Amino acid sequence: xxxxxxxxxxxxxxxxxxxxxxxxxxxxxxxxxxxxxxxxxxxxxxxxxxxxxxxxxxxxxxxxxxxxxxxxxxxxxxxxxxxxxxxxxxxxxxxxxxxxxxxxxxxxxxxxxxxxxxxxxxxxxxxxxxxxxxxxxxxxxxxxxxxxxxxxxxxxxxxxxxxxxxxxxxxxxxxxxxxxxxxxxxxxxxxxxxxxxxxxxxxxxxxxxxxxxxxxxxxxxxxxxxxxxxxxxxxxxxxxxxxxxxxxxxxxxxxxxxxxxxxxxxxxxxxxxxxxxxxxxxxxxxxxxxxxxxxxxxxxxxxxxxxxxxxxxxxxxxxxxxxxxxxxxxxxxxxxxxxxxxxxxxxxxxxxxxxxxxxxxxxxxxxxxxxxxxxxxxxxxxxxxxxxxxxxxxxxxxxxxxxxxxxxxxxxxxxxxxxxxxxxxxxxxxxxxxxxxxxxxxxxxxxxxxxxxxxxxxxxxxx
Numbered sequence: 001x002x003x004x005x006x007x008x009x010x011x012x013x014x015x016x017x018x019x020x021x022x023x024x025x026x027x028x029x030x031x032x033x034x035x036x037x038x039x040x041x042x043x044x045x046x047x048x049x050x051x052x053x054x055x056x057x058x059x060x061x062x063x064x065x066x067x068x069x070x071x072x073x074x075x076x077x078x079x080x081x082x083x084x085x086x087x088x089x090x091x092x093x094x095x096x097x098x099x100x101x102x103x104x105x106x107x108x109x110x111x112x113x114x115x116x117x118x119x120x121x122x123x124x125x126x127x128x129x130x131x132x133x134x135x136x137x138x139x140x141x142x143x144x145x146x147x148x149x150x151x152x153x154x155x156x157x158x159x160x161x162x163x164x165x166x167x168x169x170x171x172x173x174x175x176x177x178x179x180x181x182x183x184x185x186x187x188x189x190x191x192x193x194x195x196x197x198x199x200x201x202x203x204x205x206x207x208x209x210x211x212x213x214x215x216x217x218x219x220x221x222x223x224x225x226x227x228x229x230x231x232x233x234x235x236x237x238x239x240x241x242x243x244x245x246x247x248x249x250x251x252x253x254x255x256x257x258x259x260x261x262x263x264x265x266x267x268x269x270x271x272x273x274x275x276x277x278x279x280x281x282x283x284x285x286x287x288x289x290x291x292x293x294x295x296x297x298x299x300x301x302x303x304x305x306x307x308x309x310x311x312x313x314x315x316x317x318x319x320x321x322x323x324x325x326x327x328x329x330x331x332x333x334x335x336x337x338x339x340x341x342x343x344x345x346x347x348x349x350x351x352x353x354x355x356x357x358x359x360x361x362x363x364x365x366x367x368x369x370x371x372x373x374x375x376x377x378x379x380x381x382x383x384x385x386x387x388x389x390x391x392x393x394x395x396x397x398x399x400x401x402x403x404x405x406x407x408x409x410x411x412x413x414x415x416x417x418x419x420x421x422x423x424x425x426x427x428x429x430x431x432x433x434x435x436x437x438x439x440x441x442x443x444x445x446x447x448x449x450x451x452x453x454x455x456x457x458x459x460x461x462x463x
Contacts, residue, residue, distance in 0.1 A: 013116035016355065020123040021099045021132075023358055027365065028095055028133040029088040032380040032400070039378065039399035041135040042090045045076030046403055049085070055224070056232045061407065064232045066239050070224060071140045071177040085406070094139045098122070098132035101146055105331060108150055109338050117341060121334040124354030127276035127323065128330045129361075138324040140178035141186075145328040147171030148187045149307055153300075155207050156200060162209065169213030173220030180239060185314065186328060190306035198299055269315040272323040277330065279353045280337055287340050300339065307332040376454040380404045382430055385451045389460065392417075392429040394439075398456075401430055414439055421446045421461060428460050 033039045044065055047058045057065040057073055075093035083089040102119025109118055122128045131139050151167035154160055175183025195201045229236045274281045288305075295301050311329050315321050341347055364370050375381055379401040383391070391405055392412045401409050412420070412429070420427055421443060429447075433455060436444070447459040 017116040017119045024132045028091040032378040034377045035398050035400045038135045043399045043403045045073045048077040049080040055227050066235045068137050069177045072137045118334045118338040125330050137179050138327045142328045144175030144178045146331050165209040169217040173217040176221035190310040194303050194306050264319050269312045273326045283350050304332045304336045382458045389428045394431045432456050
């Protein structure tokens with residue numbers, strides 16, 4: 001029987017979990033889409049919903065986006081189609097997926113009274129809390145890796161249902177649609193190493209439904225790859241070779257059509273892991289120090305350890321990476337901490353500090369301190385305060401200006417701007433402050449600034 005104290009504890013954890021979800025949802029609604037990455041993926045989804053082209057992703061009308069598969073774009077585009085093209089609904093699928101992961105991994109907690117604890121830990125990890133409200137491919141990759149790893153674990157248990165073997169292959173298929181072959185790179189090596197250390201290789205080989213499972217994985221992912229290559233030749237070469245090899249191992253890769261080479265120090269991924277998982281990374285290090293000598297006799301702990309360590313090890317030699325690459329690691333981190341929860345005497349302190357982080361972010365937003373940071377990294381407010389005139393951008397446009405203008409913003413060069421001025425046709429134009437410094441006084445004197453932020457301003461023709 002479950003004691004009254006345990007029931008009360010379950011209710012407190014349950015309410016805390018959903019309170020964190022609601023808090024994140026509020027921030028999703030009030031924070032505008034940020035340039036460059038988030039607004040870029042939001043605009044890709046918006047164009048998909050508008051054009052109803054669900055095969056070839058487009059970074060602008062008629063311009064294919066080959067860098068990523070479609071799963072996250074499908075989710076955001078579907079949400080836009082069902083509701084509207086607001087920041088909240090573009091981000092809604094990511095909040096739903098992160099909430100599901102937080103709830104679902106509680107099913108794998110040994111202490112059923114702590115069902116919501118792993119989810120609370122997840123939502124108080126800065127990296128995970130951030131991505132519960134960010135339009136990106138990493139959330140769906142994390143969902144896929146979680147399905148693969150936990151389905152494998154369940155399939156290896158005594159008397160396990162055969163369905164877990166199919167979930168394993170379904171997770172691989174979803175991963176191929178979420179971010180590509182990297183799903184196999186991030187999941188299969190730790191599984192193989194764990195099987196070798198536990199003498200479970202033969203059991204794993206016999207348990208897996210290789211034929212039907214492989215067919216399931218192929219049926220999920222392959223049709224989109226074939227249809228996209230047919231509709232947009234060159235996609236396979238760019239995506240498989242470029243995005244999966246050159247991006248990670250060649251910081252000077254000049255084939256990147258959509259970003260820029262990242263120059264990071266070797267091993268920076270470990271810094272990301274520590275910093276973006278605070279305060280729980282300290283809890284984790286303390287726990288690892290205590291368990292390191294005995295962990296080889298603990299199959300579950302060893303499985304989580306290999307799962308945690310493999311991704312940062314894999315990216316240790318890469319100089320072209322960003323902090324979202326550690327997002328899939330947050331799942332085994334949360335499961336490890338919750339599994340060894342009762343062995344840490346300061347667990348209540350860590351929980352209090354962890355929960356305080358989202359609350360502090362909420363208070364900072366309400367206080368207005370974050371307003372300049374938000375306004376300076378999006379063109380939402382420039383677009384919304386510019387009236388109903390035709391809108392242009394001088395020389396280049398941002399993804400947020402594309403999204404919030406519903407794709408109506410057009411790029412014009414200096415000569416084109418002068419012609420519009422000479423024709424006395426009313427318009428509005430976004431100009432970067434640095435670009436403004438280099439245009440002639442003749443053009444400047446004909447423009448009237450309506451509103452600006454730190455990077456750009458919006459101008460209209462003087463009457």
